[in-house]
Ligand SMILES: *[C@@H]1O[C@H](CO)[C@@H](O)[C@H](O)[C@H]1NC(C)=O
Ligand SMILES: *[C@@H]1O[C@H](CO)[C@@H](O)[C@H](O)[C@H]1NC(C)=O
């Protein structure tokens with residue numbers, strides 16, 4: 001008569017509050033109320049999660065018991081199986097009915113009930129509250145799972161919750177925690193039913209009126225299938241009732257003896273299983289004979305998770321959807337994983353194991369803010385029994401601390417403790433196998449052949465790897481810098497780059513795509529810039545025009561990473577903002593071209609010498625450029641000098657006070673640069689003509705620093721000015737800062753005046769009105785209201801602009817764009 005006794009509980013629930021004696025009333029810790037509110041507000045539209053959370057908690061309690069029982073066998077007995085049961089009990093009278101979820105796990109003492117359910121003991125919970133208050137529903141859902149606060153999700157569907165519990169191994173009473181969804185306090189009292197469990201916890205949810213759907217067994221089965229089927233290796237049973245019409249042996253003696261025989265041979269109905277009996281109505285004694293049957297409702301326990309654990313199955317029999325559901329419920333993530341690998345292995349020390357590993361859809365939020373991430377994504381099992389997911393601080397290399405995996409070892413003794421396990425060779429071997437497998441998985445995804453999109457019929461390359469790269473690309477770069485020598489190369493091959501001609505280019509791909517004779521991998525770095533803007537840099541002009549590919553590096557780590565490699569596939573990395581750029585086809589030039597080069601060198605020699613003199617102390621050298629097409633000049637760093645990008649990085653580091661000891665090095669490195677001029681630029685041609693007209697060789701005597709023999713001519717002064725502007729322009733163009741912006745603009749001003757025929761020395765005629773004398777007495781804001789700080793009233797009304805703004809293809813950085821559009825200064 002279990003069902004009836006279930007219904008009889010209702011009066012008890014009401015009665016419980018009248019109890020005296022050991023009845024305790026507690027205030028909730030203030031954060032709990034806040035938390036309940038967050039849970040209810042943010043998850044209201046996802047209230048299904050309550051079931052997943054409560055089942056996860058039940059699983060945790062069972063796992064805890066199983067681990068504790070490894071050292072204290074008396075806690076469990078073979079005839080007390082570890083399981084989770086769900087009962088759905090429709091209301092008989094008022095109320096919406098109840099859902100009862102019980103586990104036979106470790107259980108709680110009255111103190112633990114108070115502690116665990118009434119306070120937020122777990123450290124980091126206030127962080128959680130802060131995060132959750134600003135997070136969206138999905139994130140809040142994830143956070144709640146991660147912080148182990150799932151219990152409060154019961155209030156999503158219940159007006160009132162009761163938790164009865166007995167600790168394993170305890171001999172005391174069974175206690176109950178009870179609270180309403182809106183209550184500021186909760187009660188803890190001995191269970192008026194006495195002790196109904198040997199150990200474990202039973203949660204009774206008095207459903208809200210609008211949550212009746214959770215009494216529907218179909219709904220509950222669907223939810224368990226979807227979210228929880230994989231989250232536990234313990235059986236989850238759902239109590240169901242089947243009503244069947246069975247022959248009724250209590251009915252009067254049948255008229256037909258044949259029929260009587262038939263009834264007698266039918267199996268007798270077990271009285272204890274009979275739950276509801278509908279006695280047949282009195283039928284007419286004449287015709288026809290009444291159907292001598294009765295309706296019997298039987299209680300059955302249906303196991304909802306009857307599949308063996310996913311990782312123990314043959315990978316061929318597991319569907320993608322199953323992997324996804326398994327991942328979501330096991331690692332409490334709401335987003336699907338990006339890729340997985342399922343394998344069996346041998347950890348060398350003859351310990352065989354099975355494992356599934358997953359690439360999550362994003363890096364943990366604290367990934368970049370901690371130096372050594374705590375690895376909690378690897379769940380270690382022995383013979384399907386969960387042992388630990390805390391592999392300690394240095395469990396996995398930082399770069400791969402995001403990995404999620406299940407590892408189930410077959411041949412380890414079950415009673416091995418977590419501490420012992422951590423000191424065994426097994427764990428070290430497992431770690432290295434996981435890293436290796438993860439890299440193999442990434443490599444497999446990265447090298448997947450292009451597939452055909454079924455809808456568009458177009459070829460789609462690498463959709464999956466693009467998603468992976470977007471999610472964890474920066475971590476892969478980190479691994480390529482920090483990993484072991486073997487890993488570095490594999491991870492380097494997994495990096496993807498944007499170039500001036502393509503995007504998502506691997507280094508191997510770049511090498512395959514090299515031009516004849518090309519022995520350098522060209523790159524240009526500009527941290528924080530957009531690749532499309534970098535592609536317009538002066539340094540790429542000629543490379544681009546000639547059809548060479550240049551890697552565009554936009555992240556701080558990129559340049560350091562490439563420098564770490566030094567070479568890739570036999571090619572050296574070449575910063576195109578630095579000296580040493582070689583196309584590799586110079587030797588292939590026709591004789592005529594070589595002659596032309598020599599001719600240019602000879603023709604421009606006077607200008608080069610003049611500029612070298614002029615720029616003494618500013619740049620090391622002035623040379624004819626091989627990298628410019630339209631720009632007149634560029635500043636190129638020496639091999640050991642700083643490119644503009646490096647200079648900015650170093651400056652940022654010095655500003656943040658991290659690195660001041662190396663000022664002199666910075667100073668030195670800054671000077672290691674040359675000016676390259678473009679002999680094809682009309683501006684340079686013009687300068688050459690002016691220099692040729694000067695008699696300057698005489699002016700500067702061989703002795704450095706000696707005054708010129710005569711005053712410089714006007715033409716010469718003007719040329720000097722142009723040369724300075726040219727240099728400053730080259731600096732800006734090349735990404736550096738001008739040494740002295742004021743002087744720079746004063747010079748520009750002079751040149752502008754000259755081109756307009758305005759006097760170069762005339763000052764603007766202005767009369768400056770001085771401020772009135774100091775005001776006497778106190779300020780009286782009421783007499784004359786002080787204007788509000790800010791921009792005042794918005795002069796525009798909605799509708800003032802009834803035309804559409806033109807679309808700007810480069811809306812975020814118009815300056816760079818405008819600058820890049822100028823050819824000559
Ligand atoms: C679940 O476990 C309990 C206690 O071990 C046991 O009494 C009960 O019969 C089990 N339930 C089912 C459906 O197997
Ligand atoms: C048993 O239930 C079915 C369906 O509800 C009904 O049609 C039938 O008459 C019932 N039988 C008896 C003996 O009450």
Ligand SMILES: *[C@@H]1O[C@H](CO)[C@@H](O)[C@H](O)[C@H]1NC(C)=O
Pocket residue numbers: 413415416417
């Ligand atoms: C584990 O159990 C085995 C046999 O059951 C026993 O020999 C061994 O000493 C136990 N190890 C520990 C650490 O308890």
